[in-house]
Amino acid sequence: xxxxxxxxxxxxxxxxxxxxxxxxxxxxxxxxxxxxxxxxxxxxxxxxxxxxxxxxxxxxxxxxxxxxxxxxxxxxxxxxxxxxxxxxxxxxxxxxxxxxxxxxxxxxxxxxxxxxxxxxxxxxxxxxxxxxxxxxxxxxxxxxxxxxxx
Amino acid sequence: xxxxxxxxxxxxxxxxxxxxxxxxxxxxxxxxxxxxxxxxxxxxxxxxxxxxxxxxxxxxxxxxxxxxxxxxxxxxxxxxxxxxxxxxxxxxxxxxxxxxxxxxxxxxxxxxxxxxxxxxxxxxxxxxxxxxxxxxxxxxxxxxxxxxxxxxxxxxxxxxxxxxxxxxxxxxxxxxxxxxxxxxxxxxxxxxxxxxxxxxxxxxxxxxxxxxxxxxxxxxxxxxxxxxxxxxxxxxxxxxxxxxxxxxxxxx
Numbered sequence: 001x002x003x004x005x006x007x008x009x010x011x012x013x014x015x016x017x018x019x020x021x022x023x024x025x026x027x028x029x030x031x032x033x034x035x036x037x038x039x040x041x042x043x044x045x046x047x048x049x050x051x052x053x054x055x056x057x058x059x060x061x062x063x064x065x066x067x068x069x070x071x072x073x074x075x076x077x078x079x080x081x082x083x084x085x086x087x088x089x090x091x092x093x094x095x096x097x098x099x100x101x102x103x104x105x106x107x108x109x110x111x112x113x114x115x116x117x118x119x120x121x122x123x124x125x126x127x128x129x130x131x132x133x134x135x136x137x138x139x140x141x142x143x144x145x146x147x148x149x150x
Numbered sequence: 151x152x153x154x155x156x157x158x159x160x161x162x163x164x165x166x167x168x169x170x171x172x173x174x175x176x177x178x179x180x181x182x183x184x185x186x187x188x189x190x191x192x193x194x195x196x197x198x199x200x201x202x203x204x205x206x207x208x209x210x211x212x213x214x215x216x217x218x219x220x221x222x223x224x225x226x227x228x229x230x231x232x233x234x235x236x237x238x239x240x241x242x243x244x245x246x247x248x249x250x251x252x253x254x255x256x257x258x259x260x261x262x263x264x265x266x267x268x269x270x271x272x273x274x275x276x277x278x279x280x281x282x283x284x285x286x287x288x289x290x291x292x293x294x295x296x297x298x299x300x301x302x303x304x305x306x307x308x309x310x311x312x313x314x315x316x317x318x319x320x321x322x323x324x325x326x327x328x329x330x331x332x333x334x335x336x337x338x339x340x341x342x343x344x345x346x347x348x349x350x351x352x353x354x355x356x357x358x359x360x361x362x363x364x365x366x367x368x369x370x371x372x373x374x375x376x377x378x379x380x381x382x383x384x385x386x387x388x389x390x391x392x393x394x395x396x397x398x399x400x401x402x
């Protein structure tokens with residue numbers, strides 16, 4: 001296990017334990033969460049709680065980046081926010097960090113919650129990803145991270 | 151004025167009589183004339199919805215999006231403990247034990263049920279399977295889907311879990327699920343269109359009260375049981391909107 005400092009987009013950072021151990025995505029389940037327009041979690045389902053390792057109380061009100069794994073390039077999340085802020089659906093493969101330092105891969109789809117024409121938040125649904133796609137993303141994200149650090 | 155009520159065509163045939171009993175009960179409670187129109191095909195039902203011929207509907211989540219966002223329908227209630235789950239099943243004798251065992255060019259039998267097909271396709275994604283690299287064999291109903299698995303003409307089939315559970319022991323002994331969705335928040339719901347509230351003597355709040363308390367008397371409870379329900383839970387417009395947002399994430 002190693003401690004890694006994770007820098008978030010809002011200039012805050014956090015030291016988190018990181019383990020090289022994957023937790024498989026639960027068969028047939030969907031991980032569902034909702035956030036406000038700033039990205040703070042307002043709702044999460046049981047699968048989200050189980051896979052993240054956090055309690056519901058620890059999740060509600062926290063920024064969604066609480067799950068950010070240091071292997072994920074910032075550009076991936078930049079693309080996500082640029083897309084959903086235009087009320088357009090975003091999808092992509094994401095490596096998430098659990099509270100215990102282990103990780104899990106998801107295929108995430110994020111949509112804007114629009115009520116009476118007004119953006120009120122976002123809903124994110126994560127499902128079991130293809131291993132082929134994960135392997136492609138591992139290489140891609142390594143390259144992107146190296147470019148961000150150079 | 152005479153109103154028309156309909157039911158999503160994926161309801162179990164065992165409950166046809168139950169929906170007629172419910173319609174009679176509803177007419178008595180509301181003092182309105184309501185005709186129950188049942189459809190075999192989603193396509194024909196959608197044509198009539200688009201033509202404005204439907205006033206009340208027990209809708210699947212797939213159609214709820216169009217009804218609420220385009221047609222101004224209001225969510226009233228959803229049956230308790232009745233989420234829509236899908237299964238991928240195979241022949242019990244086959245070597246398929248998980249979705250990843252299915253390979254490109256496999257034959258997938260489906261019924262004419264867009265919601266189950268959508269969830270089924272999502273559950274195929276981990277095997278890198280999609281509409282372009284499989285052959286879909288669309289069938290009239292789930293018994294035909296099972297038949298294709300049993301005779302070996304399909305590698306796998308999509309089922310509504312409720313439909314699979316209702317199948318005979320004989321069929322279930324030959325057809326084995328390899329994955330079952332556990333989504334829990336996707337469900338059918340009872341929706342009422344704007345023309346009903348404009349032209350009847352009942353408002354949205356009273357309609358919700360009517361359905362969500364019907365289990366409290368013997369007549370109402372037996373009507374619910376005839377449809378395979380125990381009670382209706384109130385569904386807010388936000389509940390329905392959120393479900394539609396989730397359905398939106400399923401569509402590429």
